[in-house]
């Protein structure tokens with residue numbers, strides 16, 4: 455099953471005998487496994503049309519027309535794929551690599567993590583889910599003496615290695631972190647936990663990270679705020695509206711200077727994050743929903759609410 459999500463721009467052209475200009479529009483994210491019926495219903499929902507009794511019809515290239523009750527209408531039937539782990543393609547890793555921190559929505563979370571970390575001069579850090587190296591470079595810029603960046607995605611690690619960052623060791627991992635027990639002075643995981651698909655996987659990761667922490671050291675997890683879903687921020691947006699349940703997967707459109715990237719994020723609540731950390735034997739010492747320093751400088755939803763959650767947990 456292809457994992458690509460389609461980003462579909464839908465505009466309302468006319469209605470009630472009126473031609474609209476500008477045309478109101480929505481971007482709808484659809485997996486290739488969605489049926490045309492689901493797409494038609496999503497369009498109706500996006501334009502607040504609850505009555506589904508009128509005509510829904512698509513004309514495909516080659517002039518094939520799809521409409522109820524065509525047998526082809528439900529072409530693939532139900533939402534299936536994308537329930538497993540998300541994997542970046544080489545192109546996806548390249549786009550992610552173009553993001554940077556300054557001026558992006560991510561800057562708000564990184565700044566909060568910087569404040570939570572305080573002085574880390576010369577310390578050894580683990581960066582769990584290091585991606586293409588942005589968060590490892592960030593730790594080094596704060597003075598960390600050595601950073602171990604681990605990630606399961608080969609394309610992300612390849613890009614990270616290409617940075618040739620001094621003082622950083624990047625390793626591709628499956629589940630085990632190749633570090634001895636109690637060997638690091640601190641750990642972070644930034645923008646990673648939204649890619650974790652089950653509470654068991656989240657607890658397992660927290661346990662494995664906790665194993666590597668020296669007693670008294672901290673694990674800081676920064677992730678998407680549970681209130682950020684359905685919102686549009688400068689660097690990413692969650693186009694799907696409606697209530698989500700823990701563990702539900704929803705598309706996230708990431709806007710980078712090199713183009714747009716659609717990834718699958720998982721909705722988790724504060725309680726989900728907190729219980730995974732506690733189950734690993736860690737004590738939560740702070741939970742923060744940081745706002746930008748100057749909210750009025752943002753024309754997107756950062757002005758209204760925090761895009762992220764930052765949890766600090768300590769090993770006793």
Ligand SMILES: C[S@@+](CC[C@H](N)C(=O)[O-])C[C@H]1O[C@@H](n2cnc3c(N)ncnc32)[C@H](O)[C@@H]1O
Nearest residue numbers: 583584585588589605606607610644645646649
């Ligand atoms: C959105 S990127 C964030 C990268 C980096 N921390 C940053 O902020 O720039 C998330 C990364 O987490 C990695 N990841 C997700 N789940 C993981 C897991 N279970 N084990 C290791 N890496 C994981 C992904 O492969 C991806 O590179």
